[in-house]
Amino acid sequence: MRLPGLTTARVVGAILSVLPIDVFEPAPLRRMQMVDDPSMVPPVQAEVSALISAGQGEASDxxxxxxxxxxxxxxxSFAVVQVGDPRPYGRFLNRNGQGRRNREFEPRRDASRLPAPSIGC
Structure with a gap:
């Protein structure tokens, strides 16, 4: 899926509004390290980390x-989402599944009326 013109953080927030992070997974969200400095966290990754922390109500590394x-x-991966954010290292892996909903990312519709998800072949 391509979403040109949107930032990485905006798309991550939209995804998390309907698919919560799997809290049973030790590292449900991972980021690509910078090649020359693996310990460095570039601005796009810091922005997403702050968004996740706000949604969980606790610091998120x-x-x-x-x-x-x-x-x-x-x-x-099941799906790949390409956004129009021009900043480098805006690459994340997200494992969605069972877990508490993030307060920041609550869907704006009544999800109780939606059919249960299913996988078709």
């Missing part, structure tokens, strides 16, 4: 993984 491990994990 998003662990980094190296570029090639990220590519391997992304190749096994």
């Amino acid at each position: 998003i662990p980094g993984i190296d570029r090639f491990a990220f590519y391997d994990a992304a190749a096994r």
